[in-house]
Amino acid sequence: MVSGRRASINRPPTPSAEEDRDKEPSLEEAINIKLVESGEKEKLMELLRERLVECGWRDEMKALCRAYARKKGRNNVTVDDLIHVITPKGRASVPDSVKAELLQRIRSFLMSTSLR
Amino acid sequence: MSSSDDAPLSPRSQLALSCFEELLDCAVADVASECHRIARLGLDRSVDAEEEELRVWAARAAVGGDQHHPGGGGAAEEGGGKGGVDVFGQTHPAVAADVVECMNCGRPVVAGRFAPHLEKCMGKGRKARTKTTRSSSAGRTRSSNGIAAATSNSPYSNTTNASRASTPNGVTDSVGGAGGNHSNHGP
Numbered sequence: 001m002v003s004g005r006r007a008s009i010n011r012p013p014t015p016s017a018e019e020d021r022d023k024e025p026s027l028e029e030a031i032n033i034k035l036v037e038s039g040e041k042e043k044l045m046e047l048l049r050e051r052l053v054e055c056g057w058r059d060e061m062k063a064l065c066r067a068y069a070r071k072k073g074r075n076n077v078t079v080d081d082l083i084h085v086i087t088p089k090g091r092a093s094v095p096d097s098v099k100a101e102l103l104q105r106i107r108s109f110l111m112s113t114s115l116r
Numbered sequence: 117m118s119s120s121d122d123a124p125l126s127p128r129s130q131l132a133l134s135c136f137e138e139l140l141d142c143a144v145a146d147v148a149s150e151c152h153r154i155a156r157l158g159l160d161r162s163v164d165a166e167e168e169e170l171r172v173w174a175a176r177a178a179v180g181g182d183q184h185h186p187g188g189g190g191a192a193e194e195g196g197g198k199g200g201v202d203v204f205g206q207t208h209p210a211v212a213a214d215v216v217e218c219m220n221c222g223r224p225v226v227a228g229r230f231a232p233h234l235e236k237c238m239g240k241g242r243k244a245r246t247k248t249t250r251s252s253s254a255g256r257t258r259s260s261n262g263i264a265a266a267t268s269n270s271p272y273s274n275t276t277n278a279s280r281a282s283t284p285n286g287v288t289d290s291v292g293g294a295g296g297n298h299s300n301h302g303p
Contacts, residue, residue, distance in 0.1 A: 048139050061147045
């Protein structure tokens with residue numbers, strides 16, 4: 001609450017600049033921030049979702065979930081369960097074209113920013 | 117099936133790959149969340165167990181209509197439609213049982229019968245009748261039409277009187293009955 005600037009009494013103290021200088025954001029974090037700030041991450045997410053729907057990946061995953069829920073009893077499933085069920089198959093079954101397209105876009109974004 | 121990422125990648129490609137994987141994880145989480153919701157809400161109609169559940173519901177709804185069924189049975193039920201159970205698991209009788217005071221006549225009325233009561237009480241329906249009979253109020257509204265225009269305190273009763281001159285509803289002069297809710301007995 002005492003931060004040297006006028007701040008509302010309910011607001012947690014703003015971290016001062018000296019603390020920040022010690023932890024440089026890693027490259028990955030910096031990229032992530034740039035992606036989010038420029039809005040590109042959102043666009044990529046939309047693109048990925050659209051492609052996954054088109055190629056039927058989403059329906060496959062939903063079928064897996066349904067089968068799992070039926071087997072385990074639909075009131076016994078948790079979101080974590082489902083994520084663990086889908087992830088291995090999900091990662092493996094993304095069509096190469098979709099993956100290539102997304103990777104291409106990400107790479108061109110990386111090149112357009114001034115970071116490596 | 118997946119592309120070969122065994123070959124050493126440039127740092128940029130590695131970065132791109134981890135980016136992609138993060139996006140994919142989000143997509144996976146989306147699907148999982150939606151399917152979880154569908155499973156828990158019982159929206160997946162193709163499950164065999166659903167048929168049984170529907171039958172249970174139908175039975176419960178039939179019973180719940182006749183008697184009070186406290187708790188409604190089964191904490192995790194969703195109670196679709198008029199199945200008779202709300203989010204807290206309570207059932208309610210079909211006709212609301214609370215007693216409420218009518219703001220027009222001041223009488224206590226059962227809430228479930230409030231609308232018909234109000235119809236008769238305020239005289240706004242076609243068949244409604246209260247204090248005066250047809251003939252006397254016919255004379256009254258026709259003769260008082262001109263007077264009502266000048267002295268009426270409610271802006272709505274002008275129009276309503278004009279349009280209803282031939283079908284008097286026992287309206288006392290200060291009540292613009294056809295307007296119903298917006299006449300002068302308050303918000």
